[in-house]
Amino acid sequence: MPSLTRVSLPNAFLCRVHYQLNSVSYWWEWGLDIGELENHPNIKNPVLNIHSLDELSTVTRSLVVVNVAENVCNDTSVTELSFRPFWNLRVLQIGNGSFTHVNEFDLYAVHLLERVVIGRDCFTIPDNSCCVRQGYFHLRFCERLKEIRIGCNSFSDYTVWEIGNCKRLEVIEIGKLNERSDNFLWADLRLESSSNGVSEE
Numbered sequence: 001m002p003s004l005t006r007v008s009l010p011n012a013f014l015c016r017v018h019y020q021l022n023s024v025s026y027w028w029e030w031g032l033d034i035g036e037l038e039n040h041p042n043i044k045n046p047v048l049n050i051h052s053l054d055e056l057s058t059v060t061r062s063l064v065v066v067n068v069a070e071n072v073c074n075d076t077s078v079t080e081l082s083f084r085p086f087w088n089l090r091v092l093q094i095g096n097g098s099f100t101h102v103n104e105f106d107l108y109a110v111h112l113l114e115r116v117v118i119g120r121d122c123f124t125i126p127d128n129s130c131c132v133r134q135g136y137f138h139l140r141f142c143e144r145l146k147e148i149r150i151g152c153n154s155f156s157d158y159t160v161w162e163i164g165n166c167k168r169l170e171v172i173e174i175g176k177l178n179e180r181s182d183n184f185l186w187a188d189l190r191l192e193s194s195s196n197g198v199s200e201e
Contacts, residue, residue: 053078061085070095070119073102082106083113090114096151097121103133105155109141120151123158133157137184140164140192147171152181164192 047065050056053073059066063086072095073081081102083089089110096119099105105123107113116139123135135158139148145166152175155161161184163169175181 062088064088065091066093068094068098071097073098074100076101078102080104080106082108083110084108086110088112091116093117094122095119099123100125104136105138106136107139107142111141111143113142113145115146116148118148118150118154120153122151122154124153124156134159135187136160136162137187138162139166142166143168145169147173149173150175150183152176152179153183155184155187156182158184158187160190161187162190162192164190 048055048059048063048067050059050066050068051072053075056068056073066083066086066089074097078099078101081099081104083092084106087110090112091114092107093115094117098119099122102123107116123137125133135155137155137158137160139145139162141164143166146168147170149171150173163172174183
C-alpha cells in the first residue's frame with residue numbers, strides 16, 4: 001500500500017497491539033511499505049530503540065521488539081533488569097558493552113519471546129574478570145523461545161546461569177569458537193524441564 005496517503009481511524013484498533021497485513025504478522029520485519037498507515041497514532045510502533053536509561057524506564061509494556069544500543073545503561077545504580085512486564089515481547093537485542101553493573105538479569109515468563117541476542121562485554125564490569133560478584137541470569141517459562149546468542153565476555157563474573165521450561169529452544173550460542181570468550185566463568189549451569197520432571201545441574 002505505498003500509495004496510501006489518507007487514513008481515518010478515529011476510534012479503531014485502540015486496544016490492539018498486533019496487526020496482520022496480507023497474511024504477514026509483522027510488517028516492520030518484512031520491510032512492507034504501508035504508506036501513511038504506518039504513521040497513524042492508532043497503529044502503535046511495536047519496535048523501540050533504546051539509547052539511554054531514561055528511555056528504558058519509560059517504555060510501554062506492549063512492545064514487540066526492543067533494541068538496546070551499544071554502551072548504554074551503565075550507571076552504577078542500574079543493578080537489576082527484568083523483562084517480566086513485557087508480555088508482548090518477541091525479540092530482545094542488546095548492543096555491546098551495555099548494562100555492565102546489572103547483577104540480576106531476569107527473563108521470567110516472557111511467554112511470547114522468540115529470540116534473544118546479547119552483544120559482547122555486556123553485564124560485565126570492565127577489568128573485573130578475576131573477581132566474582134553475585135550475578136544471576138534467569139531464563140524460565142519462555143515457551144516460544146527458539147534461540148539465545150551471547151557475545152564474548154558477557155556475564156563473565158556471574159555465578160548463576162539458569163534455563164528452565166523453554167521447550168522450543170533450538171540454539172544456545174555463548175561466545176565464539178577458537179576465541180577466548182570468558183562467559184559465566186564462575187557460574188553453575190542449571191537446566192530444568194517440567195515436562196518430565198528432569199533437572200540437570
